[in-house]
Each structure stands twice: as C-alpha cells, then as structure tokens.
Amino acid sequence: MSxxxxxxxxxxxxxxxxxxxxxxxxxxxxxxxxxxxxxxxFNVEPYFSFTKGMLNFDPEAFxxxxxxxxxxxxxxxxxxxxxxxxxxxxxxxxxxxxxIRNSFFIGICATLLxxxxxxxxxxxxxxxxxxxxxxxxxxxxxxxIVPLVITAAGMFYFYSQVHLSQTYLGVIMAHAVLGxxxxxxxxxxxxxxxxxxxxxxxxxxxxxxxxxxxxxxxPLIIPGVISGGLFAFITSFDEVVAVLFLASPEQRxxxxxxxxxxxxxxxxxxxxxATLLVILSIILLxxxxxxxxxxxxxxxxxxx
Amino acid sequence: xxxxxxDLTPAFYAAALDGRYTVDKGFVRQNENRxxxxxxxxxxxxxxxxxxxxxxxxxxxSRISACNFTAYVSSNLLMIMVLLPFWxxxxxxxxxxxxxxxxxxVINDLLVLVGVTTDDAxxxxxxxxxxxxxxxxxxxxPFMILPLYSVMxxxxxxxxxxxRSLGATPTMAFLKIYMPQTIPGVGAGGLLxxxxxxxxxxxxxxxxxxxxxxxxxxxxxxxxxxxxxxLAAALGGILLAGVLLLYWAYDRVIGIxxxxxx
Numbered sequence: 159m160s161x162x163x164x165x166x167x168x169x170x171x172x173x174x175x176x177x178x179x180x181x182x183x184x185x186x187x188x189x190x191x192x193x194x195x196x197x198x199x200f201n202v203e204p205y206f207s208f209t210k211g212m213l214n215f216d217p218e219a220f221x222x223x224x225x226x227x228x229x230x231x232x233x234x235x236x237x238x239x240x241x242x243x244x245x246x247x248x249x250x251x252x253x254x255x256x257x258i259r260n261s262f263f264i265g266i267c268a269t270l271l272x273x274x275x276x277x278x279x280x281x282x283x284x285x286x287x288x289x290x291x292x293x294x295x296x297x298x299x300x301x302x303i304v305p306l307v308i309t310a311a312g313m314f315y316f317y318s319q320v321h322l323s324q325t326y327l328g329v330i331m332a333h334a335v336l337g338x339x340x341x342x343x344x345x346x347x348x349x350x351x352x353x354x355x356x357x358x359x360x361x362x363x364x365x366x367x368x369x370x371x372x373x374x375x376x377p378l379i380i381p382g383v384i385s386g387g388l389f390a391f392i393t394s395f396d397e398v399v400a401v402l403f404l405a406s407p408e409q410r411x412x413x414x415x416x417x418x419x420x421x422x423x424x425x426x427x428x429x430x431x432a433t434l435l436v437i438l439s440i441i442l443l444x445x446x447x448x449x450x451x452x453x454x455x456x457x458x459x460x461x462x
Numbered sequence: 463x464x465x466x467x468x469d470l471t472p473a474f475y476a477a478a479l480d481g482r483y484t485v486d487k488g489f490v491r492q493n494e495n496r497x498x499x500x501x502x503x504x505x506x507x508x509x510x511x512x513x514x515x516x517x518x519x520x521x522x523x524s525r526i527s528a529c530n531f532t533a534y535v536s537s538n539l540l541m542i543m544v545l546l547p548f549w550x551x552x553x554x555x556x557x558x559x560x561x562x563x564x565x566x567x568v569i570n571d572l573l574v575l576v577g578v579t580t581d582d583a584x585x586x587x588x589x590x591x592x593x594x595x596x597x598x599x600x601x602x603x604p605f606m607i608l609p610l611y612s613v614m615x616x617x618x619x620x621x622x623x624x625x626r627s628l629g630a631t632p633t634m635a636f637l638k639i640y641m642p643q644t645i646p647g648v649g650a651g652g653l654l655x656x657x658x659x660x661x662x663x664x665x666x667x668x669x670x671x672x673x674x675x676x677x678x679x680x681x682x683x684x685x686x687x688x689x690x691x692x693l694a695a696a697l698g699g700i701l702l703a704g705v706l707l708l709y710w711a712y713d714r715v716i717g718i719x720x721x722x723x724x
Contacts, residue, residue, distance in 0.1 A: 170632060173632075184603075185540065185543050185544075187600065187603075188543055188544060188547050188600065188603060188604075189543045189546065189547065190562075191547075191555055191558035191559055191562060191600060192546060192547060192550055192554070192555070192558060194558055194561060194562055194568055195554065195557065195558045195561065198561055205566065206560065206561045206564060206566070206567065207561070207564075207566045207567055207568065207571060208568065208571065292713075296709070296713055300709070303657055303705065303709045303712075304661070304702065304705060304706075304709075305660070305661020305662075305663070305678055305701060305702070305705060306661065306663060306678075307661065307663045307678040307681050307682055307698070308661070308681070308698045308701060308702050311681065311682075311685055311694065311695075311698060314685075392549065395551070396551045396552055396553070398552075398553065398664055399663055399664065402682075403685075403686075413551065413552075413553050416553045416554075416557065417553065417664075417668070420553070420556070420557060420560065420668055421668070424560075428557055429557065429561065432551075432553075432554040432557050432558065435550065435551045435554050436546075436550055436554060439546065439549040439550045439551065440546065442549060443542070443545055443546060443549050
C-alpha cells in the first residue's frame with residue numbers, strides 16, 4: 159500500500175479511507191456469492207440456507223451427502239454395495255453423470271471445431287490482401303454479440319428443417335458457432351505481434367506453405383490458439399440457451415441439468431455441482447494465466 | 463382475416479409494438495391495459511442502463527487496482543477477485559444469488575439476526591425486479607471493470623501529481639486530467655455491458671419472476687409455450703435490429719479488433 163504524501167489534508171484523509179472501503183465492498187460483492195456456495199454445499203439439511211449447527215461448526219451439521227447424490231440420483235439401485243456393478247450403474251444411469259459426460263463430450267468436440275475454424279479465419283483475416291476484412295470480421299464475431307435467444311431460435315428453425323435438432327451434431331455445431339468468435343479474437347490479438355518476415359524467410363529457404371504454417375507460424379501463435387480454445391470450451395460448457403432450444407433429454411448438459419434443478423426440484427445437489435464448477439474455473443483461470451505469462455516471455459524473446 | 467391470409471404482413475410487428483394493424487386504418491395503438499411489449503422493451507432498456515449504473519463503482523475499483531495497489535501481489539489478488547466471477551459458470555452465480563437473496567437466505571437471516579426486520583416480515587429480494595438487477599449487475603460487472611482497467615493501466619500516475627503541483631485541487635485534477643483519459647474505456651465497457659444486458663435471458667428467467675422478466679424471456683415464451691412463432695420472430699427482429707445498431711456503433715467507436723478478453 160502506498161503511503162499518503164505529507165501534504166494530504168484532513169478531508170483527503172477521510173476520503174482516502176471512504177474510497178478504500180467502497181472499493182472493498184465492491185470486491186466483496188463480486189466474490190461473496192461464489193464463496194457462500196462452498197459451505198452451503200456441505201449442508202446436512204436439504205435447504206439452501208445456513209442451519210444453526212453449521213454456524214456453530216457442529217460436525218454433525220456437515221455432510222457429503224449432496225456430493226454422493228450427484229453420483230446416485232437416477233441410478234437403478236442406488237443403495238447396492240460399492241462394486242464394479244455399482245460404478246457402471248452410476249456411469250450409465252445417474253442423471254448428473256450423464257450430464258457431465260455430455261458436457262465434456264460436446265464441449266471438447268465444439269472446442270476442436272471452433273479452434274480449427276477460428277484459427278484459420280484469424281490467419282486469413284490478418285492478411286493485408288483480404289478484401290472486405292472489416293465486414294467479414296464483424297459477421298464472424300456477431301454470434302458473441304447477438305442475443306443468445308435470437309441465435310438459438312434461428313438455429314432451432316434451421317436445424318429442424320435439416321433434421322439436425324435434437325442430435326449431438328446439432329448441439330456441437332451450435333456451440334462451435336458460439337465459440338468461434340473467442341478464438342478469432344484471441345488469435346488475432348496474438349497475430350498482431352507476429353513478425354511477417356519470418357514467413358517470407360521460411361519460404362525463401364524452400365519451405366512450402368504447409369510446412370511454414372506448421373513449423374514457423376503455429377508454434378508462435380499457439381498460446382493464443384490455446385487460450386481461445388479455453389474460451390470456446392468454457393462458452394460451450396456454460397451454455398444453456400442453445401441447449402434448451404436444440405437438445406433433447408438425451409443431450410442434457412450440466413448447465414441444462416442445473417437449469418431444471420433450479421426450476422423444478424431445488425436441492426443442495428446443485429450447490430455441490432456449483433462447488434465443483436467453481437474449482438474447475440479456478441483451474442482454467444490458472445492455466446490461462448500461465449499461458450499469458452508464457453506468451454509474454456516468448457514475445458520478449460522474439461522482440462529482442 | 464384478409465391480412466393474415468397474405469404471405470407478408472406487418473401485423474405481427476404491430477402486435478410486437480402493442481398495436482393492431484388493420485386494413486383500412488393502418489397502425490392503431492392497443493388499449494392501455496394491453497400494452498405489455500413496449501413496457502417490456504422499456505424495462506429491458508432500463509435494466510441495461512442500471513447495469514451501466516454499476517459504472518461508477520467499477521470505475522473506482524478498477525482505479526484502485528490500477529494505481530493504488532501498485533504492489534504486485536495485492537494487485538494480482540484483486541485481479542483474481544474480478545476474474546474468478548468472470549470465469550465461473552453463469553448458472554453457478556445465479557444459484558449463489560438465489561441462496562443469498564431468497565426469503566430464507568443469507569441476507570434475510572442476517573437482517574433478522576441483527577434485528578432490522580422480524581421473522582415474518584422478511585424482504586422479498588428475489589423473483590422480482592430487485593433480484594434481476596442485483597444478479598445481472600454482479601454478472602456484468604467484470605465486463606465493465608476489465609476494459610476500464612486496461613485503459614487506466616496506461617495512464618501515468620505522474621500526470622495527476624503534475625496537476626496537483628500546478629495547484630489543482632484533488633477533485634479538479636481528477637475531473638480535468640484523469641477522467642477524460644478514461645473515456646475510451648468507459649465507452650467500450652458501457653456499450654459492451656449494454657449490448658450484453660439487453661439480450662439477457664437466463665438470469666431473469668431464473669431469478670426474475672413475473673415483473674423482473676425481460677424481452678428475451680417473452681421471445682422464449684412465445685417460442686416454446688404459446689407457440690406464437692410469428693410474434694416471437696417480430697419481437698426478436700426488433701431486438702436484433704437494436705443490437706445490430708449498437709454493435710455497429712461499437713465497431714465504429716472502438717473497433718471489434720480491439721475487443722479484449724480477460
């Protein structure tokens with residue numbers, strides 16, 4: 159914390175601390191909801207609120223039952239003893255397990271698709287000879303801007319006509335469309351720092367376009383590609399509107415399951431899932447930060 | 463009847479604007495008590511503005527992270543406090559707000575404990591407009607803070623010191639020197655938040671209840687429940703036109719190339 163200079167007046171002293179406390183409150187407002195979820199998910203009672211026992215740190219008041227419920231809910235025989243049969247029952251029948259599997263499957267497929275398409279688009283758009291650059295760029299970014307309800311409704315009409323709605327492929331394509339803008343933005347940002355003469359150098363040394371791309375361009379823009387991919391993944395992982403419109407119960411994802419959980423049968427299982435998702439987002443945040451540092455280091459090397 | 467048998471009709475757009483389109487009289491306004499859609503559009507706009515109302519606090523907070531906490535560690539910690547909500551699932555945050563705001567929730571329990579209110583007069587903070595505004599402000603705040611932060615980071619603190627040494631009062635120095643330089647960030651953040659807020663669907667649907675629902679919820683309702691697809695399309699068309707206009711403005715003023723993530 160920086161020290162206040164000696165010429166500070168009394169009014170400024172007061173303002174300084176008032177200002178600090180206002181900012182503290184704002185940060186509290188930002189982080190508090192996420193922190194509140196964590197202890198509530200260990201509640202013994204099926205409520206969303208703190209019980210007396212929890213406030214007194216009574217060990218009886220805490221339990222892992224909602225985490226078990228993630229595994230058990232929807233199983234054929236949830237009370238059977240733990241065995242391979244129990245595990246396969248969980249894997250195949252538990253509603254949440256299915257949602258988790260779907261989310262990862264759809265998320266990963268959509269990420270691969272949108273990363274590939276987005277990277278290619280960004281490379282093309284960053285070339286100076288590209289005509290109508292601005293127009294094409296704004297069209298490609300628009301899925302991020304246009305309200306999701308409109309995009310999802312439009313996709314629903316269109317996909318129904320070509321028999322893609324209520325299939326995995328339809329949901330994956332929808333999520334790829336929504337994730338592509340993020341890849342384009344991050345890769346374009348990385349390409350700004352990319353030295354074009356490296357491509358010419360590699361070509362003058364006899365490398366073809368493909369080899370140049372793979373050996374020269376790709377390694378340099380890979381941090382941008384990966385962070386764009388992470389954005390695309392989190393977009394798909396967090397997306398519920400398109401799933402609401404396009405998916406059948408077969409393709410339920412985690413957010414979709416949470417959505418119906420909140421609307422129909424409110425139980426702390428949702429809070430347990432929420433806690434797990436917070437942990438996942440912490441991991442993703444860390445990965446992204448490490449990538450950012452790496453890319454800064456790389457750029458430091460190339461510019462010197 | 464004659465109107466609806468045609469292939470193209472403005473009737474649904476008229477309905478979306480709370481009017482009726484008749485063959486001989488053209489656009490007629492609907493009765494007062496049946497005007498819901500214009501109210502809804504206005505409410506959506508108002509909520510988006512109030513999302514922008516989060517501007518001064520976020521501006522303060524980004525200022526604090528930008529200049530006051532120059533110490534590396536604490537600034538990083540603050541950044542995490544902004545980025546973690548940004549990266550956390552929307553539904554997680556909405557669920558958290560339900561847990562906090564509901565009538566048996568954390569805030570009401572706390573208020574009863576302190577004695578501000580009694581057990582049977584708990585505040586209804588959720589499933590109405592209040593809930594929508596609080597939850598949406600929380601969700602959109604990082605989108606405001608991050609562009610502001612990236613602009614404020616580049617303003618050298620020596621400018622402020624120079625202004626002070628030339629005799630400006632702190633308020634004066636802030637208004638004349640610091641604020642004009644933050645305008646690009648304010649514009650970028652404000653416009654982005656407005657665009658995102660105007661099409662919001664999930665949060666109002668879950669915490670909005672009756673009077674906190676927005677135009678997107680109406681579109682989804684007509685798509686899925688009442689199956690009045692033409693009306694949904696008309697409402698969506700108006701919303702889309704509005705958003706595209708803003709998007710065009712955003713592209714003009716800031717340029718989509720300059721959009722930054724995280």
